Amino acid sequence: MRKRKDFLRNLRPSLSPDLLKSRSVESIVKTICPYCGVGCGLAVKVCDGRIVQVKGDEDHPANFGSLCTKGATVDQIVEAPNRLISAQWRADRDSPFVAPGFDSTLEYVAERFKEIIRSHGRDSVAFYLSGQLTTESQYAFNKLAKGALGTNNLDSNSRLCMASAASAYKLALGADGPPTCYDDIELTDCFFILGANMAECHPVLWQRIKRRASRKRARLIVVDPRRTPTADAAHLHLAIQPGTDVALLNAMLHIIIAQGWTNETFLRAHTEGWDAIKERVEAWSPARAAKICGIPEVEIHRAAFWFGHTSTEALSFYAMGANQSTQGVAKNLGIIHLHLATGKIARPGSGPFSLTGQPNAMGGREVGYMSGLLPGHRSVTDAAHREEIAKIWGVSPRRIQSKPGLDAVRLFEALEMGQVKALWVVGSNPLATMPNSNMVRRGLERAELLVVQDCYHPTETSQLAHVLLPAALNLEMEGTMTNSERRISLLRPCVPPPGEARPDWEIACRFAALMGYEEQFSYTCAGDIFEEHKQCCSNVYSLQMDGISYRRLKYQPIQWPCPSSSRPGVSRRYRRRIFATSTGRAKFHVIDYEPPADPATAKYPLLLNTGRLAHQWHTRTKTGHVAKLNKLNPGPFVATHPEDAARLGLAEGARARLVSRRGFVRTTVKLDDSVLPGTLFMPFHWGQSAGEEGCVNRATHGENDPISLQPELKLSAVRLEAEV
Numbered sequence: 044m045r046k047r048k049d050f051l052r053n054l055r056p057s058l059s060p061d062l063l064k065s066r067s068v069e070s071i072v073k074t075i076c077p078y079c080g081v082g083c084g085l086a087v088k089v090c091d092g093r094i095v096q097v098k099g100d101e102d103h104p105a106n107f108g109s110l111c112t113k114g115a116t117v118d119q120i121v122e123a124p125n126r127l128i129s130a131q132w133r134a135d136r137d138s139p140f141v142a143p144g145f146d147s148t149l150e151y152v153a154e155r156f157k158e159i160i161r162s163h164g165r166d167s168v169a170f171y172l173s174g175q176l177t178t179e180s181q182y183a184f185n186k187l188a189k190g191a192l193g194t195n196n197l198d199s200n201s202r203l204c205m206a207s208a209a210s211a212y213k214l215a216l217g218a219d220g221p222p223t224c225y226d227d228i229e230l231t232d233c234f235f236i237l238g239a240n241m242a243e244c245h246p247v248l249w250q251r252i253k254r255r256a257s258r259k260r261a262r263l264i265v266v267d268p269r270r271t272p273t274a275d276a277a278h279l280h281l282a283i284q285p286g287t288d289v290a291l292l293n294a295m296l297h298i299i300i301a302q303g304w305t306n307e308t309f310l311r312a313h314t315e316g317w318d319a320i321k322e323r324v325e326a327w328s329p330a331r332a333a334k335i336c337g338i339p340e341v342e343i344h345r346a347a348f349w350f351g352h353t354s355t356e357a358l359s360f361y362a363m364g365a366n367q368s369t370q371g372v373a374k375n376l377g378i379i380h381l382h383l384a385t386g387k388i389a390r391p392g393s394g395p396f397s398l399t400g401q402p403n404a405m406g407g408r409e410v411g412y413m414s415g416l417l418p419g420h421r422s423v424t425d426a427a428h429r430e431e432i433a434k435i436w437g438v439s440p441r442r443i444q445s446k447p448g449l450d451a452v453r454l455f456e457a458l459e460m461g462q463v464k465a466l467w468v469v470g471s472n473p474l475a476t477m478p479n480s481n482m483v484r485r486g487l488e489r490a491e492l493l494v495v496q497d498c499y500h501p502t503e504t505s506q507l508a509h510v511l512l513p514a515a516l517n518l519e520m521e522g523t524m525t526n527s528e529r530r531i532s533l534l535r536p537c538v539p540p541p542g543e544a545r546p547d548w549e550i551a552c553r554f555a556a557l558m559g560y561e562e563q564f565s566y567t568c569a570g571d572i573f574e575e576h577k578q579c580c581s582n583v584y585s586l587q588m589d590g591i592s593y594r595r596l597k598y599q600p601i602q603w604p605c606p607s608s609s610r611p612g613v614s615r616r617y618r619r620r621i622f623a624t625s626t627g628r629a630k631f632h633v634i635d636y637e638p639p640a641d642p643a644t645a646k647y648p649l650l651l652n653t654g655r656l657a658h659q660w661h662t663r664t665k666t667g668h669v670a671k672l673n674k675l676n677p678g679p680f681v682a683t684h685p686e687d688a689a690r691l692g693l694a695e696g697a698r699a700r701l702v703s704r705r706g707f708v709r710t711t712v713k714l715d716d717s718v719l720p721g722t723l724f725m726p727f728h729w730g731q732s733a734g735e736e737g738c739v740n741r742a743t744h745g746e747n748d749p750i751s752l753q754p755e756l757k758l759s760a761v762r763l764e765a766e767v
């Protein structure tokens with residue numbers, strides 16, 4: 044006990060009294076937008092411990108002062124009425140919560156964890172993290188689970204988001220992370236946007252793209268089954284049948300080969316596996332793909348010409364329409380193949396550029412916050428990797444298990460089956476955002492101990508919790524985040540966290556000390572954790588950040604790799620065309636079109652697509668408080684093509700039920716010809732806030748990509764019927 048007190052004394056408060064005092068006069072604090080992966084810089088005006096104005100940071104290279112509606116209203120999420128400000132627990136779900144203070148609550152969690160591990164083994168506990176936490180928080184929890192408690196049962200919402208992109212980069216280029224940077228936007232001749240609705244989901248980046256495309260400096264191709272605002276602005280919109288992208292991508296490669304637009308010198312010197320994929324795409328004539336994709340053959344020719352012609356640079360952006368699929372990795376590889384075949388990679392204006400969704404999904408990938416990974420893009424299955432990390436962590440290499448833990452879908456299934464007894468959720472709302480939420484609910488209800496660490500309460504998930512731990516918001520703490528172009532920015536605290544709320548990393552460290560790992564977690568501030576994280580990346584050629592420090596980040600955000608403190612970070616990777624694979628060559632992998640896991644049938648004839656709207660963020664725990672945003676996107680709906688609605692006798696505003704093999708969803712019909720006949724689109728923002736039966740994920744399924752284990756949230760067979 045005495046030891047723990049010492050540890051707590053060393054811990055520097057997240058906001059020092061000096062800092063607070065300096066904020067009693069008006070000052071500008073530079074930090075980062077807590078929403079999407081564009082990673083816009085904010086200039087926050089603070090006075091008397093309150094935020095009085097939010098503007099875009101004109102010096103930040105991600106946005107140069109621009110903000111979208113969400114970023115511009117972040118001040119309103121801080122003092123929201125449902126902020127969670129005290130630690131609370133209850134013995135069972137029928138009892139009310141009690142709030143005996145932060146330390147006592149955490150001691151209770153530690154006792155329960157010890158008991159459960161003693162009775163059922165270390166794999167009976169699990170963690171579920173988020174790409175919305177700082178790198179330091181993700182790092183601390185990952186070390187806590189894999190290094191201290193010795194379980195690899197730690198996964199994150201990136202499994203639903205970026206897993207396919209990460210797997211494909213690793214397979215093709217040898218290391219995770221895009222080779223490109225935002226400045227490539229101004230240097231390209233062709234934007235190829237596949238399964239991304241950038242106008243609504245990456246708005247500040249989209250403004251740059253639109254500017255170039257509308258001045259006719261570049262062609263804009265958009266591949267999306269919906270006519271989104273992004274597709275509406277395109278020179279060529281391929282309104283593809285959902286899930287058929289691999290057929291399209293293989294046919295584009297077929298045309299590129301037939302037309303002689305391949306870069307033979309590049310292929311010979313810097314790639315391997317070309318002959319096998321060349322042979323496979325031989326079978327993918329544009330005519331064949333056109334039939335499967337439901338688009339005219341001539342459009343495939345045009346896309347291939349604009350992308351592939353030897354005189355142009357081509358930049359691909361892709362997001363959930365590519366990743367959230369049983370072919371997620373294949374779709375990603377298909378895009379990378381087009382770049383490799385034409386040599387349009389590792390040079391200005393060209394390359395594959397997967398968009399990160401959350402503000403720090405990239406940081407999570409650096410620290411390895413998925414069940415099979417270790418920090419510095421390492422793997423739990425590799426003995427040398429385990430040894431390297433155990434040394435830095437100060438634990439025995441035997442402590443880290445060699446088998447990957449449970450991925451998100453399997454984790455909730457294991458809860459349902461009673462194999463996992465305790466789950467600690469940090470910065471996520473899985474009951475509303477995991478596929479097949481009826482199963483997820485059963486799992487959470489069966490948990491003997493559910494700890495939810497969040498900034499707000501109630502959320503769908505926190506309502507089922509035994510323990511609530513109050514977390515500080517990004518705007519209330521120090522830490523780092525990495526955006527879509529691998530740029531690390533420093534978060535500065537603008538205001539102190541309310542009540543007992545604390546930065547997530549600090550909660551992890553306090554808990555680790557209670558579990559007997561005080562020494563390994565004796566950090567005095569977030570910067571200490573960053574330094575340890577840096578050490579994990581130090582010998583990783585493609586991820587070096589030795590040249591980055593908090594001191595340097597105070598002046599400017601920096602991209603990795605950045606080996607030296609006297610040089611800027613690397614904006615474009617692989618410029619010497621040496622890839623991060625064992626041979627230094629980029630690799631082609633044979634891919635082929637496979638039909639989706641849940642195809643339409645006579646009983647379930649419609650294909651349900653799900654996704655986002657411009658002015659709401661995920662389950663609205665933040666944006667739900669902002670009147671301006673709620674006015675712009677006021678409520679849930681299912682977008683239905685007028686032909687389908689007429690056939691089903693459904694009018695605008697009609698109440699309807701979406702029924703799938705997993706369950707049903709109650710919602711409101713919106714007539715909308717931007718969706719293809721035979722398909723529906725429903726945003727997932729409202730979770731159960733519009734009624735327990737209103738959560739679209741009651742209808743989605745957990746079938747996943749075989750490599751990335753990312754579930755197919757974009758495509759479920761359903762029927763739509765009038766509510767009786």
Ligand SMILES: Nc1nc2c(c(=O)[nH]1)N[C@H]1C(S)=C(S)[C@@H](COP(=O)(O)OP(=O)(O)OC[C@H]3O[C@@H](n4cnc5c(=O)[nH]c(N)nc54)[C@H](O)[C@@H]3O)O[C@H]1N2
Nearest residue numbers: 238239240244285286362363364400401654655657660661
């Ligand atoms: N406003 C707002 N912005 C956000 C977020 C938010 O909640 N709100 N969330 C952030 C996060 S975490 C993420 S991951 C990103 C997601 O950003 P995006 O991926 O751009 O957004 P989504 O709406 O999920 O899906 C993108 C598009 O994929 C299309 N699609 C569906 N199926 C297919 C298919 O088979 N093929 C193709 N080619 N396209 C298909 C959908 O019609 C949709 O328009 O957004 C980030 N930005």
Ligand SMILES: Nc1nc2c(c(=O)[nH]1)N[C@H]1C(S)=C(S)[C@@H](COP(=O)(O)OP(=O)(O)OC[C@H]3O[C@@H](n4cnc5c(=O)[nH]c(N)nc54)[C@H](O)[C@@H]3O)O[C@H]1N2
Nearest residue numbers: 203204470471472476496497498514653661662664727756
């Ligand atoms: N049907 C369907 N489902 C989807 C998707 C889809 O396209 N369709 N997209 C998937 C994708 S890409 C994603 S990324 C997920 C997102 O899924 P989630 O991460 O589950 O969604 P959020 O609503 O962002 O939940 C984040 C929670 O963390 C809290 N929080 C925010 N900041 C912090 C913090 O700093 N610390 C702590 N401790 N808590 C914090 C918020 O209040 C909120 O309760 O949804 C996935 N689910």
Ligand code: SF4
Nearest residue numbers: 076078079083111114
């Ligand atoms: S584009 Fe993304 S990072 Fe920028 S202000 Fe909007 S939500 Fe924030």
Ligand SMILES: [Mo]
Nearest residue numbers: 203204400401
């Ligand atoms: Mo995401």
